[in-house]
Amino acid sequence: MPPTSKPQTDLVPAGPKLPSSFPSQLPLILSRAGSAAVFATEEFFYGRLRNANTRAAYLIAVRRFLKWAEGRGLELQTITPKDVGQYMDGLKDENTSMATRKQHLAALRHYFDGLVTRHAILLNPALSVRGERYEVVEGKTPEITVDGARTLLKSIGTDTAVELRDRAIVAILIYTAARAGAVASLKRGSFYHAGDQRMLHFDEKNGKSREIPVRHDLENIIALYISAAGLTTARKDTPLFRTAYRKTGQLTKTPVHVIDICRMVKRRLKDAGLSVRLSPHSFRVTTITDLLEQGVALEDVQRLAGHADPRTTRLYDRRDKKITRNIVERISI
Numbered sequence: 320m321p322p323t324s325k326p327q328t329d330l331v332p333a334g335p336k337l338p339s340s341f342p343s344q345l346p347l348i349l350s351r352a353g354s355a356a357v358f359a360t361e362e363f364f365y366g367r368l369r370n371a372n373t374r375a376a377y378l379i380a381v382r383r384f385l386k387w388a389e390g391r392g393l394e395l396q397t398i399t400p401k402d403v404g405q406y407m408d409g410l411k412d413e414n415t416s417m418a419t420r421k422q423h424l425a426a427l428r429h430y431f432d433g434l435v436t437r438h439a440i441l442l443n444p445a446l447s448v449r450g451e452r453y454e455v456v457e458g459k460t461p462e463i464t465v466d467g468a469r470t471l472l473k474s475i476g477t478d479t480a481v482e483l484r485d486r487a488i489v490a491i492l493i494y495t496a497a498r499a500g501a502v503a504s505l506k507r508g509s510f511y512h513a514g515d516q517r518m519l520h521f522d523e524k525n526g527k528s529r530e531i532p533v534r535h536d537l538e539n540i541i542a543l544y545i546s547a548a549g550l551t552t553a554r555k556d557t558p559l560f561r562t563a564y565r566k567t568g569q570l571t572k573t574p575v576h577v578i579d580i581c582r583m584v585k586r587r588l589k590d591a592g593l594s595v596r597l598s599p600h601s602f603r604v605t606t607i608t609d610l611l612e613q614g615v616a617l618e619d620v621q622r623l624a625g626h627a628d629p630r631t632t633r634l635y636d637r638r639d640k641k642i643t644r645n646i647v648e649r650i651s652i
Contacts, residue, residue, distance in 0.1 A: 333491060346385040351394035352439060359437035360564075363430055380426035396440050403448045417451055417554050424450050429471025465609060467593050468493055475593035479568030480547040484560055485583055486530050487544040492584075494537045494603040496624050497585075499599035500577040510541055518543075521625075522533040 350357050368374040387406055388398055403424075410420050427445040434440045463471070472493065475486040491502050501521040509520045511531070517533040533541070545551055550559070558574030584599050603624070610620045621629050625641055 346382065346384050346389050348389040348395055350395075355437050355536070356439035358434045358436060358438050361431075362437070363433040365431075367433065376389055376422060377426040377430065380423040383432050384423070384427055395434070398440075398444045400444050400447050403445045407448065409448075424448065461596050461601055462600070462604045462608065463597050465592070465605060467597075467603060468605055471587060471591045471593060475587060477543070478616050480544070480570050481563045481568045482539075483544040484563075484570065485545045487541050488560060489587065490540045491519070491603075492535050492599050493606060494534055495519060495521075495531045496603045497531070497607040498523060498603065499580045502599075503560065503575050503577045503580055504560060505559040506555060507545075507553045507557040507559050508614060509551050509559060510545070523625055527625055532622065605623065 321572075347359055362490075364374055364378060368377060372650065384403075384406055387409070388395075388402060391402075391404060397607060407424060412424060424445065431440065431443040431445050436444050471487055472486065476482040477486065479543065488502055491497060491505075492499065497519075501523045504522050505519070509519070511518055513530070517538045518530050519533055520531045521531065523529060545559075548561070550557060558572075560575045561570045562573045562575055562579060563570055581599055584597075585595050588597055589595050606626055607620055610623070611617065617629055621631075624631075
């Protein structure tokens, strides 16, 4: 039977402790559950979850639920579907987004599956808890207009290596529909000749590797940057894009991070008089929509975007929004 009073989490419990490598240690409810629960938790976060972003999101969800359960005097083996359902109701009462609630439920289902597999608990209490119906018909990323993208690209100067770097990054985002993270991870050897054409090789999320042809104007933009950055004869594993020394216009040897690219794009958008609600992902939306408007086959656009499912590509298609806007403009009131 679960204890009737709130456990004293400030006391050191008997049994195994969570490894110190766990970020912001998970609640002590795990230590009281025994070594199998500790092992299954470590295996789940460091063995099964290989994507760092997914691991971080699931860690937040699992930690929050376990602290919630511990605060109600529950033990790991006594958690029931009713408890999980009440927790999900509480998230809804807190006005968390539906997408966040679905992510939390998915995290709990996968986590408890691991505990069942390692015989830490008997049944998965989250398995039978139904999630809310949630259908995304259009992505939330704001779209930059074609004219806006051209304006941004033209607004970036060519006097310093940093300006040439920023122009090359923005041009790659526009002309390849690549994600900012993939652009940040580019190496000098990622830009190469393949017969009679230049190519860019991207390492993207979920272990995907893609090659995208480089159009002539983009090739010139990248080549000018490489020359100014002193990377013409650099090793293949040298980071293609590097950070800057404050406002000197000079580059360091430190590779840019995806956050650096996001901040740079925001800064360039502001300087060009464009909305700072836009992001690097906005170029991806615009490029996909532009190609579909020109009648390019969905399968070809899907291949460029690197989507496994064409339904994901359709989320980036904003043609229906433009049709709707045209309709409402015709209301004669």
